[in-house]
Amino acid sequence: MTKNMTKTMKAIVQTEEKVTASLELQEIPVPTLKPGEVLVEVKAAGVNRADLLQTQGNYPVPPGASEILGLECAGVIVDAGDTGQTVGREVACLLTGGGYAEYVAVPEGQLMPIPAGYSFVEAASIVEVACTVWSNIGMLANLGSRQNPTFLIHGGAGGIGTFAIQMGKALGATVAVTAGSAEKLATCKELGADILINYKEEDFAEVLKNKADVILDIIGAKYLSQNVKAMAKDAHMVVIGMQGGVKGELNLGHLLAKRGTISATALRGRDEADKARIVSSTIENIWPLLESKKISHHIDHTLPLAEAADALQKIQDGTVTGKLVLTV
């Protein structure tokens, strides 16, 4: 591994704390491989809202993880380290950080094949959302093993939502979505959503009272009571975002009447074994849906790695309707 330590690479570095605009391309050392890691030459890196939060100081980097931004990428293995991987293999990667760079060190368990027919850019755009939605809805809430389930997705028109709608339909669910405009709901409908709720005009908890078997929530506290009201018997709600605050009132009597379950999770802080388990199950269950086009993805546009600050600014401004991908 010594050979890497003498090399340098271009990577995005934040030069001023909490200032997204201070991201700039610098020359820094190529990462050193730890046991079980491979070195991947990054061809494309997905841009996530979490990256923006990280530059603002609102998403602490897990201990031991790269300080460089970037939770997903696609590229080519250039050093297999102590693993049995093949140099030259094209891979998509779930990262704990480090994707906004020419090279990134990746634990072997977080390598995924490039879905058949996918470009590097397309592959880099799908890893984080696929692992997030599948781990929560497929693995934790067991959507696929439920009988004729109703699956409620908040923020149906966002990156998480558009993926979740298609996955829900592929698993046989009736899909209900909330969104804040007729235009966004039309997007949800095109992707297959069955029940369209404009939260500015209707109370989703009334529309879906006692009907939602699985709920994917990005709102948090503001929707907590309504989500419990919307739950069917034995429902499982998973909270993965808290755009509506963190502290809410929970009526345990109402939850017990539904025999309901509430989980709140995040992918990034999981340990390597847990990530490997999720990556493996995601490849098994989601990759076929990508390859058969049952789940499609929408890339807004690509930008060169050097324009990372601009990419995050666009996310901040809310002017992006699909995924942004950085090309290296």
Place this chain on the structure above:
Amino acid sequence: MTKNMTKTMKAIVQTEEKVTASLELQEIPVPTLKPGEVLVEVKAAGVNRADLLQTQGNYPVPPGASEILGLECAGVIVDAGDTGQTVGREVACLLTGGGYAEYVAVPEGQLMPIPAGYSFVEAASIVEVACTVWSNIGMLANLGSRQNPTFLIHGGAGGIGTFAIQMGKALGATVAVTAGSAEKLATCKELGADILINYKEEDFAEVLKNKADVILDIIGAKYLSQNVKAMAKDAHMVVIGMQGGVKGELNLGHLLAKRGTISATALRGRDEADKARIVSSTIENIWPLLESKKISHHIDHTLPLAEAADALQKIQDGTVTGKLVLTV
């Protein structure tokens, strides 16, 4: 089944709404069997706190269930109905109601063998607690498949708690309990509890901060925030009682930092298929622990069926330290 409809039996009937003392032994028709049910001659019926709540009007009978009290019994099959069961077989039964009587109709999926070496009285005392604790802690929260788990039990000296301590130890957990007196904690220690917390003297959330992998809670709202604080990563808390109220504040940010899960459940309202699934898993996993004496039970005393009102009054007064069983 017509033969039963001409017969009568002695059963406990409540003559005045919400008045526990109005329970009296009356002569009423023997229940008619529905498809899939057998008729059991009751030899012993367990007394539960839920029975008291039901007489007080605070535990509604599920639609279609017997209005007669009694959630568990042991006895002998006297009519196999349309099932393949054998008349004369001795059984323990999980009931949705009807145990305080000479005869009860039982869905086949809710029949259990009498554990080897158990009397009818002993068998009738263990069904409800075994199915409740196993379904929540073994099946839902997966205590048995966790690595060196810490299992926190609130109300360790009660009927649920004493069973849960022994089951936790049998599954290899470090068991922590809360109770309100040194005497009660001594009982918990004798049963195998490792960490003893007097909630009048110590804050359990400080003692167990970030350490509890599974929590069995009977307190509800009052402990909600503290339970989240006590949770380890990937912890699962199951609320099965709400002696401390129903409405509590839930900080979803704290829950997400633990990747925590909260469920609230009750056994009685589950449908027959679900109860059959639980009964089957409880026989498989818990009956061997009863037969090998890894889990023992404590019967305070028995009373004749006619004294049901007295039995519930004793539970109300809090003068009982073990299980009460009615003999028929």
